[in-house]
Amino acid sequence: MDLRAPIAICAILAVAGAWRANDDGGTASRKRVHISKTSVSGTETVVIENELPCSVVATLKLTERENVDAAVKSTETIVVAPGATRDWITFAAADSKKKWKYQYEWKWVCGAPDASHAADYIYELPFEAGVARRVLQGYLGRVSHADSYAVDWAMPEGTTVCAARAGLICDVVDERDGAGFTEDYKQKNNFICLLHDDGTVGNYLHIKKDGALVKPGVRVNAGDPIAQSGNVGYSSTPHLHFSVTRPRDAYAVDSFPIRYRTTAGTVLVLEKDKYYEKPADAAKPR
Numbered sequence: 016m017d018l019r020a021p022i023a024i025c026a027i028l029a030v031a032g033a034w035r036a037n038d039d040g041g042t043a044s045r046k047r048v049h050i051s052k053t054s055v056s057g058t059e060t061v062v063i064e065n066e067l068p069c070s071v072v073a074t075l076k077l078t079e080r081e082n083v084d085a086a087v088k089s090t091e092t093i094v095v096a097p098g099a100t101r102d103w104i105t106f107a108a109a110d111s112k113k114k115w116k117y118q119y120e121w122k123w124v125c126g127a128p129d130a131s132h133a134a135d136y137i138y139e140l141p142f143e144a145g146v147a148r149r150v151l152q153g154y155l156g157r158v159s160h161a162d163s164y165a166v167d168w169a170m171p172e173g174t175t176v177c178a179a180r181a182g183l184i185c186d187v188v189d190e191r192d193g194a195g196f197t198e199d200y201k202q203k204n205n206f207i208c209l210l211h212d213d214g215t216v217g218n219y220l221h222i223k224k225d226g227a228l229v230k231p232g233v234r235v236n237a238g239d240p241i242a243q244s245g246n247v248g249y250s251s252t253p254h255l256h257f258s259v260t261r262p263r264d265a266y267a268v269d270s271f272p273i274r275y276r277t278t279a280g281t282v283l284v285l286e287k288d289k290y291y292e293k294p295a296d297a298a299k300p301r
């Protein structure tokens with residue numbers, strides 16, 4: 016890595032998988048969101064189960080279809096409520112006398128498309144009060160934020176990450192280790208997803224292995240410590256990637272420019288390589 020030009024990159028949080036039995040859509044060891052299939056009278060129904068405490072959006076794309084009933088669209092998206100299990104898609108032959116087959120891939124992400132982003136909400140910086148940190152990459156950054164209003168903050172590994180806004184911890188992955196700048200690392204991030212009261216999701220990426228300080232289902236206030244930062248996943252230098260998102264479907268996630276409270280006032284557009292300080296009187300941990 017060229018230290019004069021640190022590159023900070025993150026990946027989309029969607030987790031993908033081709034079909035396999037009891038698929039959890041990712042490599043995390045815990046159950047989170049997974050699918051199974053039931054077969055009845057020559058039909059096959061995909062059942063999706065969401066074990067997270069937030070809604071998730073899942074999208075299934077057919078990659079191959081032969082003699083599949085026309086009622087099954089090539090792309091199917093579903094919103095699954097917290098803790099819910101739903102029948103999703105029932106596959107059947109268009110002509111029951113002929114052979115039929117199909118293949119698909121699927122993804123899911125936290126959140127729901129009906130979230131209403133509160134544009135006037137002022138976020139706290141996602142680290143400790145009284146500290147200034149440098150922006151490695153800002154909104155729409157050309158390195159990896161071309162279509163994302165995300166911010167990468169330079170942070171030595173082990174730095175305390177604090178909630179930028181109150182909400183419900185809905186997904187935590189911190190069992191992974193290692194980082195790289197290749198495609199396969201886009202599915203190997205550690206992260207925390209935090210559901211805000213307006214339905215948007217705060218995404219804290221690249222946290223240290225075993226670095227989560229919170230578990231799904233826990234409610235936190237702005238300023239509460241939630242993790243130790245790291246350099247895990249699609250990343251080339253220790254940093255925290257933070258974004259606020261709402262999924263359209265599992266393959267298309269919108270992010271939002273958000274306002275931050277700093278010692279220099281409220282800032283909407285954080286500039287690359289500038290330092291921003293979190294006010295010492297910012298929301299304190301409980």
Ligand SMILES: [Zn+2]
Pocket residue numbers: 023024025152159160165166167256257
């Ligand atoms: Zn990033």
